[in-house]
Amino acid sequence: MKFTLLLKKMLLSKFFVMGTAGVILITGLCLFYDVLLPFDPTLADYSVMLQNPDWFANGLNGHILGTDALGRDILTRLLKGGTYSLKLAFISVGVAAVIGCILGTFAGYYGKWLDMLIMRIADVQLTIPSLMLAIALVAILGPNEKNLIIVLIISGWAKFARIIRGNVMALRDSEFISASRVLGASDLWIMFKQIFPNVLTPTIIFASQQLGYVILVEASLSYLGLGIQPPNPSWGVMIANGRDYLQTAPWIVLAPGFTLSLAVLSFNFLGDGIRDVLDPKMK
Amino acid sequence: MRKFIMRRLFFSIFVLIGVSLIVFLIIYLAPGDPAQLILGDTATPEQIAQKRAELGLDQPMWKQYLIYIFGVLQGDLGTSLYYNMPCSTIILPMLWNTVILSFSSMLLALLIAIPLGVIAGTRPGSFSDFAATTFSMFGQACSSVWLGLALILIFSVKLGWLPAYGDISLSTLIMPSITLGTPMAALLVRIVRAGMIDTLSEDYILAARAKGEPEFRIVMRYAMKNVMLPVITIVGLNFGAFLGGAVVTEQIFSWNGVGRLMVSSIYSRDYPMVQSCLLLSSFLFVMVTLIVDILYTWVDPRVRLDSGRRKRKIRSMLNNSDVSKQELTVEKGA
Numbered sequence: 108m109k110f111t112l113l114l115k116k117m118l119l120s121k122f123f124v125m126g127t128a129g130v131i132l133i134t135g136l137c138l139f140y141d142v143l144l145p146f147d148p149t150l151a152d153y154s155v156m157l158q159n160p161d162w163f164a165n166g167l168n169g170h171i172l173g174t175d176a177l178g179r180d181i182l183t184r185l186l187k188g189g190t191y192s193l194k195l196a197f198i199s200v201g202v203a204a205v206i207g208c209i210l211g212t213f214a215g216y217y218g219k220w221l222d223m224l225i226m227r228i229a230d231v232q233l234t235i236p237s238l239m240l241a242i243a244l245v246a247i248l249g250p251n252e253k254n255l256i257i258v259l260i261i262s263g264w265a266k267f268a269r270i271i272r273g274n275v276m277a278l279r280d281s282e283f284i285s286a287s288r289v290l291g292a293s294d295l296w297i298m299f300k301q302i303f304p305n306v307l308t309p310t311i312i313f314a315s316q317q318l319g320y321v322i323l324v325e326a327s328l329s330y331l332g333l334g335i336q337p338p339n340p341s342w343g344v345m346i347a348n349g350r351d352y353l354q355t356a357p358w359i360v361l362a363p364g365f366t367l368s369l370a371v372l373s374f375n376f377l378g379d380g381i382r383d384v385l386d387p388k389m390k
Numbered sequence: 391m392r393k394f395i396m397r398r399l400f401f402s403i404f405v406l407i408g409v410s411l412i413v414f415l416i417i418y419l420a421p422g423d424p425a426q427l428i429l430g431d432t433a434t435p436e437q438i439a440q441k442r443a444e445l446g447l448d449q450p451m452w453k454q455y456l457i458y459i460f461g462v463l464q465g466d467l468g469t470s471l472y473y474n475m476p477c478s479t480i481i482l483p484m485l486w487n488t489v490i491l492s493f494s495s496m497l498l499a500l501l502i503a504i505p506l507g508v509i510a511g512t513r514p515g516s517f518s519d520f521a522a523t524t525f526s527m528f529g530q531a532c533s534s535v536w537l538g539l540a541l542i543l544i545f546s547v548k549l550g551w552l553p554a555y556g557d558i559s560l561s562t563l564i565m566p567s568i569t570l571g572t573p574m575a576a577l578l579v580r581i582v583r584a585g586m587i588d589t590l591s592e593d594y595i596l597a598a599r600a601k602g603e604p605e606f607r608i609v610m611r612y613a614m615k616n617v618m619l620p621v622i623t624i625v626g627l628n629f630g631a632f633l634g635g636a637v638v639t640e641q642i643f644s645w646n647g648v649g650r651l652m653v654s655s656i657y658s659r660d661y662p663m664v665q666s667c668l669l670l671s672s673f674l675f676v677m678v679t680l681i682v683d684i685l686y687t688w689v690d691p692r693v694r695l696d697s698g699r700r701k702r703k704i705r706s707m708l709n710n711s712d713v714s715k716q717e718l719t720v721e722k723g724a
Contacts (some may be wrong), residue, residue: 237451353542364533371533
């Protein structure tokens with residue numbers, strides 16, 4: 108009964124339907140690009156340099172979105188690049204959410220000096236512009252996929268901690284928590300069995316909104332040469348590569364640009380949709 | 391009110407000390423020996439040891455931090471390894487360029503967002519509301535990375551109206567400002583729209599209507615003041631994202647700002663410069679937040695009387711509006 112109600116709510120939310128459709132479409136295409144398309148995303152082919160997009164004139168075997176300066180198929184690179192973006196986004200937001208949840212719950216529940224310590228660290232960190240912090244950290248750790256994930260986690264946890272803490276603090280003094288305490292429940296049990304389920308909704312909502320943001324950050328870092336390293340494709344790298352051919356071959360920039368916006372838009376819709384479904388009050 | 395400002399000032403100083411510690415640690419933990427970097431591969435171990443002593447790198451960490459922080463307080467940000475000059479002489483003019491870019495983008499964002507938001511908020515459900523909301527959604531999904539290049543493609547390459555880069559002037563400022571300001575404008579449209587819808591349903595607006603005040607006057611004079619409160623908050627909160635976005639924008643338009651300097655310093659492994667860029671950007675962000683808070687006391691008389699009520703007021707406004715508090719702190723526009 109509860110599930111059917113949830114399903115009904117999902118179908119009623121335009122944002123949720125559009126967002127889910129977009130995310131599934133993009134994820135699906137990215138995962139199965141090698142089945143759909145015959146090209147290699149990193150192999151140069153000098154016989155077909157800077158070819159115009161031929162859309163679907165040659166079906167899936169043609170260069171649907173054209174080729175870049177090294178004759179690599181844009182669509183193939185786009186989808187391969189998407190796998191990096193999505194993987195990074197899901198892993199880093201997931202881990203940042205877990206760390207932020209744990210620290211935020213502790214800070215909000217215990218209060219006092221622990222709260223002071225955790226939240227002041229978060230305050231200070233949020234004062235450093237996050238993209239700049241990410242750039243500095245990547246520069247020092249070295250640009251590769253693993254470090255990129257670490258950096259995105261470091262610059263992401265504080266926002267989660269702040270949100271969770273506020274919600275936990277609001278719940279801490281409620282009656283059902285006092286009741287548990289009187290019944291002899293341990294702090295850990297109260298925190299993670301009783302309070303946490305109640306703050307799960309804002310966490311999920313924020314995490315889904317955060318996914319789009321992380322994709323943008325990853326693209327910015329890759330554009331600056333501090334993210335995914337060429338010849339591996341990433342939307343940011345592709346945009347940077349296309350810069351020099353803006354006049355003669357604008358599709359090299361426009362294709363990953365549109366895809367990037369489309370992906371972020373889908374995730375933003377999904378975030379708004381999840382909010383509509385789970386917590387209509389927040390609207 | 392003085393107490394409120396003093397408290398904010400104290401908090402800002404605390405945050406800045408924390409930022410300096412983090413910034414110091416990032417560079418302290420960075421791999422590679424600065425002495426080796428300066429002297430090159432041909433240096434003998436003795437020369438390196440001597441240089442290390444000269445730079446104070448042989449001191450314990452806490453002492454190095456104290457030396458660093460006292461230097462910063464006296465305006466000494468360290469010596470650039472690449473330019474071989476004090477960091478401050480190089481960074482300050484660039485900081486000014488970044489400030490110009492940030493403020494013109496912010497101004498542009500406000501000039502777009504306020505009219506659009508007001509039009510959408512006063513006629514919810516209409517076509518103009520739909521158009522404004524669509525702009526807001528797409529704008530927030532736009533990355534400066536390709537928005538900038540798309541603008542160059544249209545206005546410089548195809549139409550030849552605006553220069554893609556060059557010395558700072560009004561014509562070179564337009565495209566970077568649009569690039570940096572669009573995501574912010576998109577976010578603000580949402581805030582203004584939600585605030586307008588919210589405020590127009592208040593009792594005092596009803597009273598004004600009953601009195602027969604013209605609608606234009608009600609919107610611009612009575613409702614606008616309340617709508618501006620969350621707008622000011624958002625502008626302050628997102629200024630950090632602005633500085634981050636400026637890194638990419640400056641790179642695209644070859645704008646000589648702190649962001650571009652930071653990226654080039656990273657490539658040349660000029661760590662003191664990276665450190666200074668981070669520190670000064672954070673400083674700028676803290677200052678803007680402080681100014682916003684003080685501005686608040688001026689816009690909202692309630693704060694002057696009771697600073698605690700301000701937070702509650704904002705919280706309740708945000709809870710009732712289209713946008714949640716969480717979203718407000720999300721940094722858009724990277």
